[in-house]
Amino acid sequence: MAQSTRERYRVDPVRTRRRAWPFPLNIYQSAVGRKWVMALTGIGLVGFALIHMVGNLHVYEGPARMYEYAETLRTIGGGLVPKSFVLWLMRLGLTGMFALHLHAAITLKDMSRHSSDDAGLMSGAKKYAGGRDHIAATYASRTMRWTGPIIALYLLFHLADLTWGWWLGPDFVRGDPYHNVATSLSSLPVAILYVVANVALALHIFHGAWSIFQSLGINNPRYNHLRRALAAGIAGLILIGNLSFPILAQTGLISEDNRACPVNDSDGLVCLAEEAEGH
Amino acid sequence: MEPGAAPQPNSTVLDSKVPDGPIADLWENHKFSMNLVNPSNKRKFEVIVVGTGLAGASAAATLGELGYRVKAFTFHDSPRRAHSIAAQGGINAAKNYPNDGDSVHRLFYDTVKGGDYRSREANVHRLAEVSVNIIDQATAQGVPFARDYGGLLDNRSFGGAQVSRTFYARGQTGQQLLLGAYSALMRQVAAGTVELHNRSELLDVVLKDGRACGIVTRDLVSGEVTPHSAHAVVLATGGYGNVYFLSTNAMMCNVTAAWRAHRRGALFANPCYTQIHPTCIPASDDFQSKLTLMSESLRNDGRIWVPSGAGDARSAADIPEAERDYYLERKYPAFGNLVPRDVASRNAKTVVDAGHGVGPLNNGVFLDFAVAIERDGHDAIAARYGNLFDMYQRITGENPYTSPMRIYPASHYTMGGLWVDYHLMTNVPGLYAVGEANFSDHGANRLGASALMQGLADGYFVLPYTIGDDLAGLLGDPVVPTNDPVFTAAVAGVEDETSRWLSTNGSRSVDHFHRELGRIVWDNIGMARTETGLRSALSDIPALRDEFHNDVRVLGSADTLNQSLEKAGRVADFFDLAELMARDALEREESCGGHFREEHQTAEGEAQRDDDNFSHVAAWEWNGSDTPQTRHIEELTFDNVALSQRSYK
């Protein structure tokens, strides 16, 4: 009888645990482990975003240097492996990291939704009917779940635009990134889209990069204040670098006016290769 | 019976069951002579522990570890909320780590003396003996006591003790010790030896054939009234300081468990022994809900004064030095502001009653740090008392660095409680009381940092031994089934009571009556008591109680979380207790410790004991609502401590 009272008012767990997976997969079964995975993939993805931005700065050296840079990426690994082999490995790795990052994010969000949005009577509504007054949570931290999907969608567009060439259609010249960038970003709507997406990316990285330290437990009160600064620095760098492309394309700094080589995928690419060679 | 009259004919002398022998060996020898319960038989015994503060949690955890089947009850949402958590200063133990001459005997001696020779020597000695084990136990549990630079435990002197024997954990010693006991309890909950019932309030103790066989609780969320049976019942339900309404006790502290046991036959001892702590923040409004204690250590540097002229409403800064009365320094040149708690409290009352009180309600005295700040600098004072100053500022909105603090005494601890023998068993077989709930080892006055010590001593190291001695004789006896008539009658009684509150339909809230009762008790059974005051309390309390029972308004229903309903029962018990306090204070024609009768003072205005006539414990027996209680006594003998009169001039 005593038991029944207690049972009636027992708070039930929001979720029950499934059977433990074999090590090390069992780490991923916990939210803390998932946050580790988000942090580790986050490191890879931020690193990629940073290197990608820095590499793209070659665009300011003209079509030939840009062509050379792209070629270099394809020939990483030298003669040891087939051309583009390492590049594909990296693409595979990146895709895997994206997938894990996304899966962890979606499942963790789901977990928090069950623990939070369904609180008491507020099912489906905000956690507090009377509103919240956030103190520490930043705009960036609270919008991770929006900036994340924005980045994912932008990424698809970006690939379609400059890697697969679906967007530019006949204007797309495979192997001539300078031309593709200049052409694509000269369109105002596209440039605006790039600006918006990169602001989202920077916000995401601003919270994400700081969050990496917390999730992995890399903390030391002596250096903790640097963690925010570092996150802000990385986010800022990527933002400035990445925003420069659409903006300068719009102002005309990235344009094909002073181009020596023709734009096509036979003569044009040979000409670019020679120019890069002669440099 | 007329209070103050000759002893009643059926009054008896109680047997404390203290074994014979030299005091230093009593407990050791007694541990050997007690009966044991075989480890495999322990699981055949069920024990109920009510309350999960220091004493209750430590007792329940330890009994669980031993293998008993324990049911622990708390009316809080979690065992960790118990008011033990609010103790600030520290815990005494005769470890003698500082090598300054402390010993078990010295702690024993100081405690008996500090209690103004009204405690039982054998119990106090045992307390001093096991005090050292408490520190070991707590440290092993992870209690983060203060440490010195070598990583060893730090000690400080507390409450005027001449040795440094107080272990502390910042200003949160009670919290850390309670969390230690709570974690030990939760470990047993996980192990399945302790069944935890939170939000369950004891509303009756059940006896069968004169022996405690269980309790009746009300689930505070569902309102369900449930009987629980066991081989033994342990009450660890704290003190009754909230009888004053305004006290430093938590809002929910109450006497109900102890009182319901009293109504079932357990004797209630020394109810008039209450401790009034001198350094609390005065009430700021009529609707003030409780008072906040500020550590006594403030008196080390603060100077206490009031304006020399009565009714002086100027702010402290406008009162010139010549018009200030540093009354403690004036009256007690040797001890000055560091006189013991009871003396400091009483003197504050005297000056405030004479119209010298300060603050918006003229209900405080100044505690001034101006001299200390000038002497040691702002930073030194901030380092010593920073968090206390912050707390004061948070509560009053005044800055104690620039204007003096206002302080006033408040009810803080109650030395009285259920009478228990050497085994901590009440006179009702199978019913035990531990911690502040029993009449305890503190006599008429508790020393600073001794309450935590006593609670944990009882729970970890005394009760687990003594309860076995009693249980061993019950081997093979099943518990009384909860469908036995004694339980069904008790459940019906509790249900009647709750429905009575809900159907009274009066006009005033429970809090209103509690506040009024508190005023009567504070004015007449507070820091200084007179025969006239006590007699007027004895007529005022029953009058107000009748009004309470007829005019209280408790809204809502019994089958939901209903805080007014909970409080109604508690306040009803406070009414009965208050009356007994007045009678006990009236009958004790002497002054001792926290009990100061103005008729009994020395020429210098100090407490004057009457060892010839009152060197005893007064333990009261309930005779029904309409018949006065019977006063039994337990003689106190002092073979190891010489009686003397305190002086602080």
Place this chain on the structure above:
Amino acid sequence: MSDIISVTVKVWRQDGPDSSGGFETHPQQISTDASFLEMLDLLNEQLNDRGEEPIVFESDCREGICGTCGVMINGRAHGPQKATATCQLHMREFADGDEIVIEPFRAAGFPVIRDLAVDRSPLDHIIESGGYISVGSGAAPDANLTPVPRDAAEQAFDAAACIGCGACVAACPNSAAQLFTSAKVGHMALLPQGQPERWSRTESMVEVMESYFGSCTNHGECHEACPKEISLDFIAYLNRDYVKAKVKNRALSGQR
């Protein structure tokens, strides 16, 4: 100095765990010297006098140490004053004419019992799963046998100061209990006495925590809401220890 201010109290009322709730509005005149809970006491007294049931809210010590009290005040757990539990908040933090919105601490793991009272027993379940050092009464060695570096003891104390009020969960947009759990894990992991069970404790406490509460996304709201200002560093420490616990060889339990 004390003033009388007029405020509008918009308070959540809900009859029981399964009933629906809503806001109720009451004007209130109150002295700025009153504590926030005394303001509610007074309101309750007035409600009772009018024959309306008083608002259910929990509190006990009213000194900011027991952790019983706690409500959302204008969207903040424990209200606007930093490092202050609801019971220590005073009305001088509010201005004449303010609207004060009061809601219970919300999380799926904290179902509303009535009005502003919620059930925080999952916090007890987290402790039950390992928030202790297994030492039976009487089994302890002398307290000074194991010196503890002063700084470690101090930091352990910073974590142990947690009062278990649940403000961290209430303030967390994800309703995560990371700060609460990490405070207990950190307290014990920093002390030599806590080492033998360090890894199993971390694992089981995290797993029970995750069965009731959300996932930490490092907003830092918990720390801001915490009346004891428990540091986010303990969360980082917990995250590190958890994965370490998974990776470690338990046979070498001494390894750091």
